[in-house]
Amino acid sequence: MTEYFNIKKVEYEGPQSKNDFAFKFYNPDQLVLGKKMKEHLPFAMAWWHNLCNAGKDIFGDETADKAFGAEKKTMDHAKVKVDAGFEMMEKLSIEYFCFHDVDLVPEADDIKETNKRLDEISDYMLEKMKGTNIKCLWGTANLFGHPKYMNGAGSSNFADVFCFAAAQIKKALDLTVKLGGRGYVFWGGREGYETLLNTDMKFELDNIANLMRMAVEYGRKIGFKGDFYIEPKPKEPMKHQYDYDAATAIGFLKQYGLDKDFKLNIEANHATLAGHTFQHDLRVAAINGMLGSIDANQGDTLLGWDTDQFPSNVYETTLCMYEVLKAGGFNGGLNFDAKDRRPSYTDEDMFLGYILGMDAFALGLLNAAKIIADGRIDAFIEERYKSFQSGIGAEIISKKVTLESLSAYAEKLGAPELPGSGRQEKLESILNTLLFQ
Ligand code: XUL
Ligand code: CO
Numbered sequence: 001m002t003e004y005f006n007i008k009k010v011e012y013e014g015p016q017s018k019n020d021f022a023f024k025f026y027n028p029d030q031l032v033l034g035k036k037m038k039e040h041l042p043f044a045m046a047w048w049h050n051l052c053n054a055g056k057d058i059f060g061d062e063t064a065d066k067a068f069g070a071e072k073k074t075m076d077h078a079k080v081k082v083d084a085g086f087e088m089m090e091k092l093s094i095e096y097f098c099f100h101d102v103d104l105v106p107e108a109d110d111i112k113e114t115n116k117r118l119d120e121i122s123d124y125m126l127e128k129m130k131g132t133n134i135k136c137l138w139g140t141a142n143l144f145g146h147p148k149y150m151n152g153a154g155s156s157n158f159a160d161v162f163c164f165a166a167a168q169i170k171k172a173l174d175l176t177v178k179l180g181g182r183g184y185v186f187w188g189g190r191e192g193y194e195t196l197l198n199t200d201m202k203f204e205l206d207n208i209a210n211l212m213r214m215a216v217e218y219g220r221k222i223g224f225k226g227d228f229y230i231e232p233k234p235k236e237p238m239k240h241q242y243d244y245d246a247a248t249a250i251g252f253l254k255q256y257g258l259d260k261d262f263k264l265n266i267e268a269n270h271a272t273l274a275g276h277t278f279q280h281d282l283r284v285a286a287i288n289g290m291l292g293s294i295d296a297n298q299g300d301t302l303l304g305w306d307t308d309q310f311p312s313n314v315y316e317t318t319l320c321m322y323e324v325l326k327a328g329g330f331n332g333g334l335n336f337d338a339k340d341r342r343p344s345y346t347d348e349d350m351f352l353g354y355i356l357g358m359d360a361f362a363l364g365l366l367n368a369a370k371i372i373a374d375g376r377i378d379a380f381i382e383e384r385y386k387s388f389q390s391g392i393g394a395e396i397i398s399k400k401v402t403l404e405s406l407s408a409y410a411e412k413l414g415a416p417e418l419p420g421s422g423r424q425e426k427l428e429s430i431l432n433t434l435l436f437q
Helices: 047-052 075-092 111-129 159-178 201-221 246-255 268-273 278-287 314-326 347-374 376-384 391-397 403-413 424-436
Strands: 043-046 096-100 135-140 183-186 227-230 262-267 291-295 334-336
Touching (some): 075 347, 227 246, 227 291, 246 262, 278 291, 291 314, 347 376
Parallel strands (some): 043 096, 135 183, 227 262
16 A cells, blocks of 8 residues: 555644644543544545645746646546545544545546546545545535636526536535535635626526525435535635625525525635634624534735635634534534645645644634633623613513613613623633633
């Protein structure tokens, strides 16, 4: 059996370890709030970044070698990618993967041939999965890369393109079911517009919803029991994308009656591009019962695009895991939709990126559990809304009041007291103390 990476299995050695190829905080079997870390943190490898992306950007060529010893754009290459990916997942104790159809095989000119190749590679993947703990987290169809999708897929102005999008979704659903995937993602990369001067927005939104409805119908017909996800993102590649943020995507799903089958896949870097914190979009999804899965990465607030960095910001991972714990967990996973920086081009860097991300999330989980166990932040929030627990506040909550009765109450009072300090600085200080004590 060929070994693709000259790196030993990465083990937990604790924070004192100076071994770059060891986890300092991710200890898969350690119990946190009664559950194993690995169950709180179902990490996934993103096929596209890890096995396909070789560092090409608009200014320069590839810096990394992702040929894994085979000739690129061949089925041999597709297979060695599977072998290398599984070796890496096993060495990193990652139990899930996510994929786009086109990440798995080279696309042929004719869709019938591409589909044949997808059948072949998914047989190979299934075989490979046997005897391992590795499972599929979610699948998706790439409906943004090929030139035909220049105006979108569901939102295309051209009906033939819409049909090819439907065909790709059908096949990607087949593959997701075949590989036992927990979810199916729609990231509408080009489902948006550059200018309203050439765009019928209502028509495009109706068509996207129609495509999603057909996906649900077909998926359920072939036995897909998982969740469909929308992955919101405000812009890039399009100037304006319809799935702008969590709130927008939820409104869309409810408007078209898709909210029973769909949840959201929240990506950190997409939330920040929308002008929100990661925590904000997670909270919006969670309070609507739609926290489906997470694309675990981070952006750079000084840059206006999706840098897809491996997460290192422990404040962000802490507040993310705080949202996940408060939501009672989730059925999805933490997919590292993340890539090394272009100058970090070696095989070692592929592992180091994951070690960074997994440790950052382990720290986030440990910290979030501390915040919950400490209880001061939760207690503060409860206290802050206390005026709604009795008297006129309780009447408001029980909806026994009218504008007239509230107006009479206000007039009797003359003027209210101020609502009490928000104590943001005190709370931030508690957070720091919990993180760094
Ligand atoms: C792009 C992005 C995608 C989706 C899957 O910004 O996040 O990789 O996660 O299509
Ligand atoms: Co993503």
